[in-house]
Amino acid sequence: MPSWPEKREYIGSHAKRIDAPAKVTGAAKYPSDVQPEGWLYGMIYRSKWPKAKIVKIDLEKAKAVPGIKAAVFAPRFDQPDQTSRYYGEELAAIAGTTKQACLDALRLIQVEVKEMPFVVREEDAKEDTSPRVWDDQPNLSKPRLKENGDVDKAFSECDAVVEGFYTTPVQLHHPLETHGNTVSAGGDEITIWPSTQHVVGARNDLAGHLNVPQSKVHAICEFMGGGFGSKFGLGAEGGIAARLSQAAKAPVKLMLTRFDEALAVGNRPSSFQKIKLGAKSDGKLHAFELDSYGTAGYGSGGASGGGSASPDFPAPYIYKVPNTRVKQSTVVVNAGVARAFRAPGHPTASFGMESIMDELAVKMNIDPVELRIKNDPSEVRRKEYTVGAERFGWKEKYKKPGSSVGPVKTGIGCAGATWGGGGRGTKAEALVNPDGSFEIRCCTQDLGTGSKTVIALIAADLLGLKPEQITVKVGDTRYPPSGGSGGSTTTASVAPAIYDVCTKALAELQKQSGVEDARGANWAGACKKLGITPLTVNGQWQEGLSSSGAGGVQFAEVEVDTETGFTKVKKIVCVQDGGLIVSKLTCESQVNGGILMGIGYALYEERVMDKTSGVVLNPNFETYKLLGLSDAPEIDIVLLDMPERGVIGIGEPVTIPTAAAVANAVANALGVRVNSLPITPQRVLDAVGKLKNIVPAAAA
């Protein structure tokens, strides 16, 4: 069984990110930056109706605009009388020599429609009297029921029972590089530069769209500007770009607008969770009941690449309760469909469950950390609570809910999380050159998580070289394949393949050169003995170097201004198990990022649908709030070192418990709970009773 070296110089170090220089100089070319010869600008014409029969689309006037080289229908809409089911659905597209020509042409596309009744809000859609999104089925699905034990009897045996209703919003991914591709499909050689989380998948998707052999398609994505789960499949926009490129016989760059991002390329499903939780007098959980629904848009969200995007979530999340009844339903609305979003289901599950846990702690007069240690089945997390509570100063800081004096209240809260991670299947190739240069090729992708750096650090340690001596090539389907970067699986699937290929390259070099130990100082001399022919070696993922299952806990400290309703997160302490940390520097950056995204979910982010017009009301960064530099709290990270478990993956677990911990801290500060995310000033003021008779209460 292979094992990671005991002596690790670069693995686990703060060695710098190897592609950082390209990113700070503007040299890094993203899919939206590439400029193949003769490239055209592509734009999509989207439905302006929440639901409509698209009788006819007339592209002729658009085609006549000077500079326009192609105009095509979106798949399905080349046939008359198709139904469009949300505002923003792709109907047609154009390609032209300039953005201006495209803007002019878009205005000249004429569409004949029959508008149809629609519904965009979950609360409305689930009522039988509302318009149906699909004619042949009700908007609200039959509940999926899972039952363990005699739940009704179990509740009657409980010494304390709490109930609550919690809601979470539809959250938008909003990667800074919008979804899109540059595609050259005008000739025999087909090349795509996709902004993607799965380069091999993008290649396969495009071949499918164009009905050509996969071997004819070359996909390249060396850099990409964020995905967070929403960039697995090529999407409608990818197929449309290919159609345009074929029609225009020229490369087409079709990147979505920020406006489009809010409509059509995924989101985190909403949730409406009715929860009942009961415990015995010793604080042990005994009975749990959940009745929830949520929307993944006009579809189920289940079929999205890279993980489930269904509104279902694990319940009672990380806890083991002997008697449980879980009922979950999906409600469809006339809105864009969900896609996997960083730790699908988990932040939603964590918010509901950890909120009711704190309600129980208050009711039973038990310290929230103690209640969790008492009930958490994971030994790792129980230890993390102990470590984290001490580092955070939980005992000194904890006050009874609502006992903070003055208009600006302080409060603290905590929450836990679990995630799978792990991964397998990656292949890699190494090239040892006679001049001593060393190159690794692997068609994984670096989303900014640091996978290129991970590869370099592992190779450096195994070969006794410095990371800067390793050339890392990723994101090209001409290299050996790797899976998609989702589920926090990239490092765990790539690292063992790099281990394998480096170990084999070293053995082969030693054999061919006759040098007994070709590492470090002997490397160059051994390579020279190769003569003129470089050595190539293939490797693949091996058992025993990675595993799955990561537990983490977080503690939050907040200030809530009861006069303005504004919540400020002061500090987060994160204790996370990540197995063997390969790149400590990029790992820390990921932890920061997960926490900050979690704060966004807690306080700022929410897609708002207009009931009357059926449109997304906040399709831009003025009104869809992302957190800024000034909103970032102090972040204190503790990583549990478990090298014997191998590589696991950390990108997702760290974003899960943040919102729940923040919400619990707000409840601790106020003495009343804000049951809905995001915790906006309006909701805070409403919770403390300051909005009565001023404006209607915030929508639940």
Next chain:
Amino acid sequence: MSESKPKDSFSVSRRFFLKSFGASAAVAATAQVEAVAAELEKVNAEKVHGPGTVPVTLQVNGKPLKLDLEPRVTLLEALRNHSNLTGAKEVCDRGTCGACTVLLDDKPIYSCSKLAIDSQGAKITTVEGLAKDGKLSPIQQAFIDQDALMCGFCTPGFIMSVTALLKQNPRPTADQIKHACSGNLCRCGTYPRVLQAALKAAGAPIANNKTEVISYAKLA
């Protein structure tokens, strides 16, 4: 060639346009809307640019960049789509995210919200123009050292905002850095390290990384 001429002539024409509009509006108090439009067209016939392309010369990173652009083309598009300077990114295209930040006479601007023809005569600096003779600027180096980037898409914008700040205020406080970067958004969550990088580039002491790695095997 004169760098300032195009800008001056265009500024004049804009002022003249506005002045003419005022005069025209007074004259047209009783006239038909079409008549106003016709008169405006006549008054401004020689000053209006476009709708076709016009020659535009931009001074980017110390070099002239000669382009033929429609007057409605933004500076960001001119850089990204009409030349190969793709360091400035298009993220929102409406002045909210800062990814397209460039310096115009050392002041940070959103290049998506400035017309290219209106940027003539000014000294434009993009992220590609910061390194001198292959040597990174101290700010770029600090971003690498502190890992103040992940996917890197917001990074050029942040670097330009911090560059502009340090030109004006070489020793800013943390609050001043937060203020200077308040027009830049990041989705990966690099903010804490952007702050560290900016402080480091300014020569200010920065808190050492507090991250602790605890051996699980040794926990009780």
